Amino acid sequence: MIRLSFILAALLTATSASAMGPWKGDAPACGDEVACPLGTRSYHVMEPDGWDGESPMPVLLHFHGWSRNGIHPQRSERVGASTKRRGVLLVTPNGERNTWRFWQSDSEDVPFADAVLLDVARRYPIDPTKIYVSGYSFGSAMAWRFACQSGNDVAALLAVAGSIDQTETCPEAPGDIRHVHGLADTVMDFPMGPGNDVTYPVALWRRALDCATARMDQGDWQVRSFLTLSRTTWDCAQGDVTLDLHPGGHFIPHGWIGRQLDELLHLTPSYP
Template sequence: MRYLICLIALCWALPAAAMGPWQRDTCHLDVPCVLGDRSYHVKEPDDWDGTSPMPVLIHFHGWQRTGALPVQHQRISGATRRRGVLLIAPNGIRKTWNMWYPETEDVQFAADVLADVMARYPVDPDNILVSGYSYGSIMAWRVACDRGTDMNIRALLGISGTISLSEECPQAPEEARHVHGLKDNVLDFPLGPQGETDYPARLWRDRLGCDDTVADTRDWSVVDFLTLTRTEWADCTDGTRVTLDIHPGGHFIPHGWIGRQLDEVLGRTPTYP
């Protein structure tokens, strides 16, 4: 499947570039791109030349929101537009997602959205990322669990929401990153059986073949009022990694978190914003 994705991207690169102005006029920001009876929103990066293949971040909105919010959200599109990343924000049916069980219609919708984006834009097939916040994070985990290999997902960026950590995912992203607040009272921090705070990383550590050796633990921040503690496991199959950031706060997208993950995944020097 990943070879098919690469072929689609190659075949559509020139037509997609040629239809750049048409794309902006028909669906951009709050005007959604129609896909059958569903839709999604798009935000192109700043200074895109109209032809170069772009990394893609598919971001799933939270409960009772729509894709119109992420493409105008400073902590989401504010990060992608400065880093050459094409932001895609699908719309859930009735402003939510069907993500509690494997292979729901929304999982197929996510795959269809990616295929449609590749038909409209020149896409870097080796840098396809999925993310989400709250219920949207659970949806992103679901897509990575069910279609991570088929969709060639480079990295999962989860924010304050996970699928059941007892699942055995048939597929996986190449890399998994997650952030969660210890005082989250909307989707509680998933502590381990003995209160372990590294438990949210367990599913992906097992699925990606990581041993129990912690490669790095450190505090970091981009704003003075919020410090995150990072734990990273890098001794995994195929040289991949699993990263967990925790913070003392509640249910929100931490300032600079998405931008920091994009910088690290794409091999850029971390900056803020």
């Protein structure tokens, strides 16, 4: 599991080392489509627009979908464009064989993702209080797994159309949970609860964060006119849980990640 103290130590080491541009220490340069090597594996990193090369940045650790790699979310208007415009460093690990192992709690991809964040902190000045984790499809399930096993130092989970078994008990959890899912999703099937309970997709986190039974209907919202999302939230003793539902299938809704980042960073809502 990654610990905040480790991130802070890596950040102090990086900022005290001699720098050439934003790169710290003797780490080999990488970025955008040039992968950052990490042992036998790798990840990609993409700087936001207008970064001054010194200021600590929020981080979005995003797990790609099945059969993809870390470059795909960088090129996506619904992921990469959202981070570039909001001052967020996008970090996209590469899954082995273009997939993730999220079914079991002892997944080797969890310590790999921990190591990715530590390596990023050695290369870049990051804000350890603003580490966000997201993913799409299989990548969303991997984001859930990471948050479940190593989420205490994660500020928020931004999950899109994928999850783990709602009956699990997680040893760790972020303080802010945000999940979006399509009611007509047949790829990562919508996890309907008993009695057709449409709030079941976040049942695990509602238990973990000790949420009140009563839910709060926050109404409908749109970024694009052709898709309406309905938001439900819960008042929780140890954080916040938000569920956005839409009538569509298996995709990242336009502007969804951007809206979550705007709310988390207290920015004026914008699109994309």
